[in-house]
Amino acid sequence: MTTSLLAKRSGGRLALLLALALLLIPYLHALATGQPETGSAGLAALHSRAESVYCAKGSTPTGTILLVETLLIAVATLLARGWKTHGNPLQEGLARHGPYLFVFLLLTTIPFLLAWRTGSSACTRGKAFFWESVFIDVFILAILAISYNLLFGFAGIVSFGHAAFFGMGAYTVGLLMKHLAFPWVAAVIVALLVGVVIALIKGVVGLRIRGLYFALFTLAFAEVFFLLAGNRILVDITGAEDGFTFAVPDFLNMTKNRLFFYYLTLVLMALAFWLVRRLMGSPTGQVLRALRDNEERARMLGYNTFTFKLIALVLAGILATGAGVLRGIALKGASPNVLGVGFTFDPLLATIIGGIGTFSGPVLGVFILRLVEQMLRDTVLTLGSVQIDIGERWALILGVIFIIIVLAFPKGIVGTLQEQYRRRKGG
């Protein structure tokens, strides 16, 4: 009975079901063992029961369960990969998707690991609370990098103006909620539509020129928004160079509901990752790769390459705008720097470090970029009696680390490792 049920499901779907089950277990456990806040009723009481368990300081049962699950998945994945049976969908699903499942579960565990190691709570001010915000920043930037990689790594379109999407996402959602009292859903939808419009304008006008010229066109295009946002003419609306702040609903408020926001951004990052993987595995994705490698040939195969580039640009635009929307909501405000070149070059750098045209490379790149930066910022090296404050020179040291990475991994970390693996496998 169970085997026939299993056989009906593909490996990928089983892996997804498994992930959902694994995530529900710790929450259900917290619900069953917690004590509700006095005076709360209904759903709020139910939720506060769970909160009383996973918001405790130090080690929590929730964290322990998640950690055990993470380790179990790691072991199960290794076993599934080693076993050479065929036709078992659960085993195939684990072998293929296990590593991603493992990373996802590890990331869901991190707030509790931090709480345990620092003796703080995952939900209230403290060290774990602070590091969660660093990770939220990483997840948002990872979406931006995934979007950048779709364009640059897979479709071969170099853009120096990705910040236009990112910044306009943050600005649009904020301005609509602040000045026009849009509900958050409407504001998010309109912001994403603005992203589509920007992509269409860039595509229809810009994609007729190629390579570096297109890159420069996008750079100029993004600078227009940057200058406009910082201009005093619009000071009453945008706050000019100071930017502006706006109110967000409580459940989206990162200061009040950080753990929720952490999981929200994590899930959205996973979704963006899955979307791009799915796209690149489809015939459309193959055409994008083909026109990157040889556009003329793709045209002769009967593809209107312009249409396909436009599709890539629009999808990347939506993802990058979405990342910007999250950033605006996370900071409850926006300032011209979200439209600046920094938010073009960070994803570019992350993509190069992680591996151009690999799926996990850009995400890994962002993690390295941001986490190393954060760690360097408050490190003081003590050598005997000499104290060196690395925090002051973090940018310099980060630069040296990048140069070493690029020299050691010419195709990015993931790209180079993949190549070595393939070479070893090929003999």
Next chain:
Amino acid sequence: MVQQQPLLEGRNVTKYFGGLAAVHHVDFAVYPGEIVGLVGPNGSGKTTLFNCLSRILPINEGEIYFKGKNITHAKPYQVAHMGLARTFQVIRVYRKMTVLQNMLISRQWRGEGILKMLRPSSKATHERARQLLDFLLLGHLMHEPAGHLSGGQRRLLEIGMALMPDPDIILLDEATSGINPTLIETIKDRIRQLNRQEGKTFLLIEHNIDFISDLCSRVYVLDFGEKLAEGTPEEIKNNPAVIEAYFGAE
């Protein structure tokens, strides 16, 4: 031969690169079901003419007709959709993709909706790709990256890619260059089969005179961008002007 409407026809086709006339006032016609050769010394404008016909290069003068329609200003993907396929002199398979992926990507997209393009290729497309690969003796290499194939196998793959969308005419640019004699025989045999059994029309650029003599019913000779001669392979071999163009005057 009954004179019917040409499948592919060029009238007064002229292409300049700066001051140089790479193709100069060339008239030609290919009829349905024919195998026509295009020969000439290096630099005589054969590949340029191919590029003009497949609409990769714009032409300066003249007109090109395909299936009776004027395609002088059509885009490459449009003529591909109409049923014109070509291969390239410098092999252009996608080296990082597998042989099968190269074939699958060559089934054209005719604007049937982007959602459909997000789904995996249909079973029928897979089946066609497999059949063609078997036909071209590449079936066992289906899952190898195309970059691992030998030069000859890549030529065969190129031909397979051109055949994938079931075109009416196939333009082969030096299908035999750099290929061992056994494989040349295979290619020759496959072209003949496709021509006789499926009625495919071919236009071949070739240096291999035996290949041309065995396959083609008619041959055009280009020299310095101009049409030097046309006729059966026998006539061409004995044409003094052609001999002079190839070997120089005595």
